[in-house]
Amino acid sequence: MSKLYVIGNGFDLHHGLKTSYYDFSKYLKENNPPLFDTLEKYISYPISDDSLWSRFEENLANLDADEILSENSDYLPNIASDDFRSRDLHTFPDIMHEQFLQLTSGLLSEFKNFILAVRFPESAYEQKLRIDKDSIFLNFNYTNTLERLYNITNNHINYIHNSVYRNRDEIILGHGIDPENFEKEIPTPPDNLDEEDYEEWYRMNNDYDYSFDTGRESLYEYFKIMHKPTKQIIENNKIFFDSLDIIDEIYIFGHSISEVDILYFQKLAKSVSPNSKWSFSYYSHENIPILKNSLIGAGVKEDQISSIRLQDIQRNNTQLSLDFE
Numbered sequence: 001m002s003k004l005y006v007i008g009n010g011f012d013l014h015h016g017l018k019t020s021y022y023d024f025s026k027y028l029k030e031n032n033p034p035l036f037d038t039l040e041k042y043i044s045y046p047i048s049d050d051s052l053w054s055r056f057e058e059n060l061a062n063l064d065a066d067e068i069l070s071e072n073s074d075y076l077p078n079i080a081s082d083d084f085r086s087r088d089l090h091t092f093p094d095i096m097h098e099q100f101l102q103l104t105s106g107l108l109s110e111f112k113n114f115i116l117a118v119r120f121p122e123s124a125y126e127q128k129l130r131i132d133k134d135s136i137f138l139n140f141n142y143t144n145t146l147e148r149l150y151n152i153t154n155n156h157i158n159y160i161h162n163s164v165y166r167n168r169d170e171i172i173l174g175h176g177i178d179p180e181n182f183e184k185e186i187p188t189p190p191d192n193l194d195e196e197d198y199e200e201w202y203r204m205n206n207d208y209d210y211s212f213d214t215g216r217e218s219l220y221e222y223f224k225i226m227h228k229p230t231k232q233i234i235e236n237n238k239i240f241f242d243s244l245d246i247i248d249e250i251y252i253f254g255h256s257i258s259e260v261d262i263l264y265f266q267k268l269a270k271s272v273s274p275n276s277k278w279s280f281s282y283y284s285h286e287n288i289p290i291l292k293n294s295l296i297g298a299g300v301k302e303d304q305i306s307s308i309r310l311q312d313i314q315r316n317n318t319q320l321s322l323d324f325e
Contacts, residue, residue, distance in 0.1 A: 002246055002247055003250075004136045005135055005251050006251070006253065007138065008141070008252070010254025010310075011253045012141055012143055015145060016120075017121075017124065018119075022054075027110075028114075031113070034102070035107065038103065042063055058260050060226050061177040065220055068096075069216055072092065077089055077211055089210055090211075092215045096219040097218045099219055100222055107173075111173055115164045118143065120149075124145075125149065126316060128314065129253070135156065137156055138240075138268075140160055140255060142162070142171050144163065144166075147165075160172075160237065161233075172228055174260075175226060176259060176261075179224040234267050245271065247271075247276060248275065249279075250268065250278045251281075252291075253310060254310070258294075262294065269295075270299065276304065279306045279308055280305070280307055281307070282307050282308075
């Protein structure tokens, strides 16, 4: 097995499966409007994107948690009020915890349900590609397209982010920003303060508020839970990557080689044979330089890279110029 296929969402889309993040947004809007509204309201995206959903995983890092905290500040207790009760201290933290659950386990659960609801159209079989079934497959998708359409055996497929059909573990979906970047900066006293000055500094900086800070801490766990721990995933799959030294042909089908997954391609470039030939599929010609530069940035030599269209390697294409079997 000297061939490796890297499978991304474009592979499923090619076969007519409605698995795009836009499709997920439609699913959420119909099946969980509160979560859809929360995501649309509180997650921002670059001006260059046409919507939140065009690069959904990357944009998960752009949750405006401070805006959520601000808009719920009316639930903070007024300790000076005659109506104050000790249980009021927990109202704001509880609401923030509910927001946290909605944006983490709630989101992942809905995405899993979305994938399970995806239907294979009859035309999917007409879109089948020429693929060497005895190869190794690194699959970034959560579906069972390889098994269902191509009869690829399970032991040839590594579902790097788990599958809703095979793995018992939670699917992995998230942003690529180190969660430490979102941690609250804790003020520290200057060096060489005497005891009196230290007590004064501490009095001026002791602004801890149980309700607000507990609620904030709970909500900000979102950035940790929804972080894709790529380095740890690679380490957990060390045996798989170490086995790729026999690979000299890599076919990337339907993967955007985005920043959130670039560490995987850096690892692949170091794991496969140094003289390997790399070929990536593209949807439009405008994507070719972007995908090519991403691979070069990952450590692949330019003269080892080529591009193809998935339509050109369909089984029902009578003008095939490439043989993948």
